[in-house]
Amino acid sequence: VEESYIMIKPDGVQRGLVGEIISRFEKKGIKLKGLKLYQCPTELAQDNEHYKDLQSKSFFPNLIDYITSGPVVCMAWEGVGVVASARKLIGATNPLNAEPGTIRGDLAVQTGRNVVHGSDSPENGNREIALWFKEGEVVEWTPVQEPWLKE
Ligand code: GTP
Ligand code: MG
Numbered sequence: 012v013e014e015s016y017i018m019i020k021p022d023g024v025q026r027g028l029v030g031e032i033i034s035r036f037e038k039k040g041i042k043l044k045g046l047k048l049y050q051c052p053t054e055l056a057q058d059n060e061h062y063k064d065l066q067s068k069s070f071f072p073n074l075i076d077y078i079t080s081g082p083v084v085c086m087a088w089e090g091v092g093v094v095a096s097a098r099k100l101i102g103a104t105n106p107l108n109a110e111p112g113t114i115r116g117d118l119a120v121q122t123g124r125n126v127v128h129g130s131d132s133p134e135n136g137n138r139e140i141a142l143w144f145k146e147g148e149v150v151e152w153t154p155v156q157e158p159w160l161k162e
Contacts, residue, residue: 014044014089015097015130016139021081022119023126024048029084032114032127035100036088040160045087045140045149053079060142073123087140087149094136097129 019032037043056062056075065071088097102113106125109116119126130136140149 012089013091013093013133013136014087014140015094015136016128016143017086017088017097017101017130018128018143019084019086020078020124020126020128021083022077022124024082024084026118026126028118028126031118033084033086035114036086036097039096039100040156041088041090041093041096042152042154043086044089044151045085045144047085047144047148048082049085049143050082051079061139070123077123085143087144094130094133098131101127101129 017036019029023029023032033043033046051059053075056079062071062074062078065074068074090096100114102109102115104115104125105122106115106119107121109119111117114127115125130139
């Protein structure tokens with residue numbers, strides 16, 4: 012199944028945007044199957060496979076400080092095409108380039124404080140969910156609205 016790891020970053024939590032952000036995915040009609048508030052330890056963030064592609068970047072230390080500066084909300088969402096669809100809802104990496112109507116376009120102003128993460132491929136969706144969630148934290152269920160979302 013296609014799934015996306017969506018994470019509300021510490022700025023989103025501190026700014027009281029948790030409900031607003033979850034609501035946008037929920038209303039779209041994709042399925043929530045994992046949800047927790049989590050304080051990521053610095054050592055874990057540094058070694059974490061999650062940002063391994065960015066380890067050589069000059070902003071990497073800032074990114075680690077940012078992501079460990081407070082609790083994050085970890086989420087697993089499932090649906091056909093959910094990875095691309097979630098990235099559309101999230102908007103461009105730099106909030107100044109993100110379209111109005113997207114989360115970053117509406118709620119953020121800087122790349123270093125862009126409130127939310129979304130997986131960039133179905134492979135990374137599966138991989139990141141396995142990385143951030145423990146066994147038993149991801150729940151398989153069938154929403155009653157399903158026949159009203161899919162013909
Ligand atoms: P994510 O959904 O968070 O992965 O963002 P993305 O896929 O739109 O961007 P990317 O994976 O390239 O970068 C991951 C995160 O690193 C971004 O969301 C930013 O929080 C941070 N980042 C990327 N580029 C910069 C930068 O130039 N400066 C700073 N301060 N942070 C950056
Ligand atoms: Mg990314």
